[in-house]
Amino acid sequence: MKRIDWKLCLVADVETAAGKYIISSIKEAIEGGVSLVQLRAKKLETHEFFELSLKVRETTKKKNIPLIINDRVDITLSCNADGVHLGQDDLPVSYARKILGKKKLIGVSVNTEKEAEEAEKRGADYLGVGPIYFTQTKKDIKPPLGVEGLREIRKRVRIPILAIGGISVENAREIVEAGADGIAVVSAILATENIIKATRELAQAISQAGND
Amino acid sequence: MKRIDWKLCLVADVETAAGKYIISSIKEAIEGGVSLVQLRAKKLETHEFFELSLKVRETTKKKNIPLIINDRVDITLSCNADGVHLGQDDLPVSYARKILGKKKLIGVSVNTEKEAEEAEKRGADYLGVGPIYFTQTKKDIKPPLGVEGLREIRKRVRIPILAIGGISVENAREIVEAGADGIAVVSAILATENIIKATRELAQAISQAGND
Numbered sequence: 001m002k003r004i005d006w007k008l009c010l011v012a013d014v015e016t017a018a019g020k021y022i023i024s025s026i027k028e029a030i031e032g033g034v035s036l037v038q039l040r041a042k043k044l045e046t047h048e049f050f051e052l053s054l055k056v057r058e059t060t061k062k063k064n065i066p067l068i069i070n071d072r073v074d075i076t077l078s079c080n081a082d083g084v085h086l087g088q089d090d091l092p093v094s095y096a097r098k099i100l101g102k103k104k105l106i107g108v109s110v111n112t113e114k115e116a117e118e119a120e121k122r123g124a125d126y127l128g129v130g131p132i133y134f135t136q137t138k139k140d141i142k143p144p145l146g147v148e149g150l151r152e153i154r155k156r157v158r159i160p161i162l163a164i165g166g167i168s169v170e171n172a173r174e175i176v177e178a179g180a181d182g183i184a185v186v187s188a189i190l191a192t193e194n195i196i197k198a199t200r201e202l203a204q205a206i207s208q209a210g211n212d
Numbered sequence: 213m214k215r216i217d218w219k220l221c222l223v224a225d226v227e228t229a230a231g232k233y234i235i236s237s238i239k240e241a242i243e244g245g246v247s248l249v250q251l252r253a254k255k256l257e258t259h260e261f262f263e264l265s266l267k268v269r270e271t272t273k274k275k276n277i278p279l280i281i282n283d284r285v286d287i288t289l290s291c292n293a294d295g296v297h298l299g300q301d302d303l304p305v306s307y308a309r310k311i312l313g314k315k316k317l318i319g320v321s322v323n324t325e326k327e328a329e330e331a332e333k334r335g336a337d338y339l340g341v342g343p344i345y346f347t348q349t350k351k352d353i354k355p356p357l358g359v360e361g362l363r364e365i366r367k368r369v370r371i372p373i374l375a376i377g378g379i380s381v382e383n384a385r386e387i388v389e390a391g392a393d394g395i396a397v398v399s400a401i402l403a404t405e406n407i408i409k410a411t412r413e414l415a416q417a418i419s420q421a422g423n424d
Contacts, residue, residue: 045301046283071258073286078307089257095290099311 004066004082004105005035006126006160006182008203011070012056014041016190023055029189030063032199038085038107038184040070053079068107073099083107085128088115093122109164111142113156120157128184129153131165132175136187147178154179169201176209216278216294216317217247218338218372218394220415223282224268226253228402235267241401242275244411250297250319250396252282265291280319285311295319297340300327305334321376323354325368332369340396341365343377344387348399359390366391381413388421 010029017025026037039056041049053069057079060067066082069075073096076084083105084096096106108119109128116127131144145153150163163180168188175183183206192198222241229237238249251268253261265281269291272279278294281287285308288296295317296308308318320331321340328339343356357365362375375392380400387395395418404410 046303047301050303050307074284074303074308074311077311078303089259091258091262091286091290095262096286099286099289 004126004160006162007035007206008033008182008199009036009038009068009162009184010034010189010199011038011040011164011184011186013186013190014039014044014052016186020190022052023059025190025195026056026059028195029199030060030065032189032196033203034065034189034199035182036066036068038068038070039081040085042071046072046075050075050078053081057081066105068105076100076104083125085109086124093119093124097123107162110153111145113153116153116157120159124159126160126162126181127153127157128164129161129180130163130184132163133166133171135166147174150175150178150180169198169205172202172205173209176206182206216338216372218374219247219418220245220394220411221248221250221280221374221396222246222401222411223250223252223376223396223398225398225402226251226256226264228398232402234264235271237402237407238268238271240407241411242272242277244401244408245415246277246401246411247394248278248280250280250282251293252297254283258284258287262287262290265293269293278317280317288312288316295337297321305331305336309335319374322365323357325365328365328369332371336371338372338374338393339365339369340376341373341392342375342396344375345378345383347378359386362387362390362392381410381417384414384417385421388418394418 012026014022037060053075057067068083068085069081070085071090073084085107087109093106093108105125107126107128108124110116110119133144160181162182162184163175164184167175167183167185172183189195189199224238226234249272265287269279280295280297281293282297283302285296297319299321305318317337319338319340320336322328322331345356372393374394374396375387376396379395379397384395401407401411
């Protein structure tokens, strides 16, 4: 399996990026310093998602940035992404692993200590832990964990943690200091006027963690 | 690969069956004589579709009826269905084949002679040809082929053909006499008061083909 730099993950959500061309947004985010891209497209037809995944794959490969596909194990294989990210509404980890084998990463969204421990036990390679703060991006909002909740989950699992949900340049540093291996953002990058600048500032905030 | 009796396929469309419990409808259709079931659930979350697929798999397996999953190659593998049915909006056949290997069936929906020839060339195991007649079930309706259109496609390909779209007990026989290996129906079974009876009448109409 590829070694991953978990620092800063762009969740390239097609609906959030609507109106802006998603490929150019991803390119700018990579230029600004994201270390990982997750492609999410809950409402696209399979064929549209597939076609988009091939384009995103090409874009990320050129810059040697790992690509994770949200939800769809079949599209993960079709575009030869580095892995899949599974929500609690997606396939169970064990079934995804059986299809994907050991060479692909499997990430799992968790909101509680129990979910985190279970996902690790069942073979997840990393966790998406959140929401940390309130967020407008997702409609089915679960209770925010806060930095304390994140710390508790960090104590229970060994696999890498990407913290997600309401994270911005103001709080990115404290998240990483609380034990996250990195942060994942949607609108903090996609919904900004200047994506390169916003990404740079986030990457800088993260790199300052522990540097006091 | 399993030998398939193509005669009568129930397209178990979760939206059409809404309000009626889909599993009991499938059981009744099997009792009435369907030889094949395709499970379609375009709007369900992956996890809901997956859970349902396991239940349907259990139901069909007990009666030794093959199960085809619409669109989702990942769910096909997860529930160990016999194959996948791909629309023109789903994954391309070649990508699905790479994931599924030779042991799973791949069916492809086609509406023209060109699409039919291409699907066969690319490795489809069977075709869903339609719509033959006007139908209310699907919203993105393509031009109906009629019996003549079906005959033309039959001349161009060797793989089995399941005719679909507006087929009823009144016209099932002429469809099979025009060269279809079987018919696939949604509402002609699911939207009836007595599923067992409706299915029996369809099966009987098909069995009369060529018997003059």
